[in-house]
Amino acid sequence: MPPDQLHRFSVAPMMDWTDRHCRVFHRLLSRRARLYSEMLTTGAVIHGDRNRLLGFDPCEHPLALQLGGSDPADLARAAKIGEDFGYDEINLNVGCPSDRVKDGRFGACLMAEPALVAEGVAAMKRAVGVPVTVKCRIGIDDQDPEVALDTLARAVVEAGADLLIVHARKAWLNGLSPKENRDVPPLDYDRVYRLKASLPGVPIVINGGIAGVDEAKPHLSHVDGVMLGRAAYQEPWRLLAVDPELFGEPAPFASMSAALQAMMPYIEAQLAQGTRLHSITRHFVGAYHGVPGARAFRRHLAEQGVRPDAGIAVLREAIARIEDRAVEAA
Numbered sequence: 001m002p003p004d005q006l007h008r009f010s011v012a013p014m015m016d017w018t019d020r021h022c023r024v025f026h027r028l029l030s031r032r033a034r035l036y037s038e039m040l041t042t043g044a045v046i047h048g049d050r051n052r053l054l055g056f057d058p059c060e061h062p063l064a065l066q067l068g069g070s071d072p073a074d075l076a077r078a079a080k081i082g083e084d085f086g087y088d089e090i091n092l093n094v095g096c097p098s099d100r101v102k103d104g105r106f107g108a109c110l111m112a113e114p115a116l117v118a119e120g121v122a123a124m125k126r127a128v129g130v131p132v133t134v135k136c137r138i139g140i141d142d143q144d145p146e147v148a149l150d151t152l153a154r155a156v157v158e159a160g161a162d163l164l165i166v167h168a169r170k171a172w173l174n175g176l177s178p179k180e181n182r183d184v185p186p187l188d189y190d191r192v193y194r195l196k197a198s199l200p201g202v203p204i205v206i207n208g209g210i211a212g213v214d215e216a217k218p219h220l221s222h223v224d225g226v227m228l229g230r231a232a233y234q235e236p237w238r239l240l241a242v243d244p245e246l247f248g249e250p251a252p253f254a255s256m257s258a259a260l261q262a263m264m265p266y267i268e269a270q271l272a273q274g275t276r277l278h279s280i281t282r283h284f285v286g287a288y289h290g291v292p293g294a295r296a297f298r299r300h301l302a303e304q305g306v307r308p309d310a311g312i313a314v315l316r317e318a319i320a321r322i323e324d325r326a327v328e329a330a
Contacts, residue, residue, distance in 0.1 A: 012229035029239035042069030045078040064089035072123035097171035118159040125160035135165040277310040292323035
């Protein structure tokens with residue numbers, strides 16, 4: 001399958017937010033979007049509770065496991081574990097700017113060590129048969145993005161990386177907080193376009209500041225795919241447009257309420273296993289946009305969904321507060 005069909009549209013992971021419940025919800029909104037796990041450290045994958053950390057619902061495919069780490073042997077071992085769990089892709093994060101990532105010598109700080117990143121990619125490629133991909137920034141701190149991105153990209157491609165996902169901002173590890181790093185460094189989409197032009201045979205996916213499908217489309221004239229991050233999480237209604245607008249296929253459901261109704265068997269099964277309702281419904285806060293009753297929907301989930309005994313009836317009651325379902329996917 002050509003790369004534009006494999007990664008034409010992806011949903012980025014967000015640490016502490018995009019868990020397995022969120023991914024099941026997103027999959028109901030788009031059959032074609034490629035989903036990514038939260039970043040897991042190699043240590044957690046190798047030594048932690050694998051079923052809890054790596055388990056996922058079969059409906060989530062195609063699904064990538066995102067790893068954080070720098071030791072090639074550990075990356076290879078963790079990648080193999082991920083492949084054995086059934087992940088469709090192993091992604092190495094070289095773009096996350098959080099403090100704990102920097103302290104652990106993984107994430108964006110590795111932009112300064114392209115040779116080490118390449119060693120990790122080569123080790124993972126030897127260990128697994130699924131695609132190995134890299135997510136990075138255009139540079140960090142005082143690096144020149146023209147040199148830094150090109151150096152990293154060519155190193156990992158030579159090592160066997162199947163695809164690059166580039167967040168089109170620098171990460172300032174010294175001087176900006178992780179939150180500021182998501183907004184303050186200016187976006188430079190043209191830098192990512194130039195990378196694609198210089199590596200025409202390498203699939204390149206662009207990420208950063210893209211608010212929806214309408215904004216994604218122009219990028220596809222320059223790169224192979226687009227990854228949405230916060231917009232997909234905060235305003236998941238946007239995902240209902242992915243399949244019809246980018247793949248020429250009907251959306252899985254005609255409305256957000258229909259998608260949430262389809263989510264209920266999964267929720268009931270999770271509640272039966274001891275999962276709290278709020279652990280799932282917290283991902284629905286931005287489900288409705290421009291719809292009468294959206295505020296009442298959010299308020300009901302916020303007030304009632306957090307109760308220890310909250311059940312599926314809370315979600316049904318929240319959906320009943322939506323007054324005009326005909327326009328809810330607008």
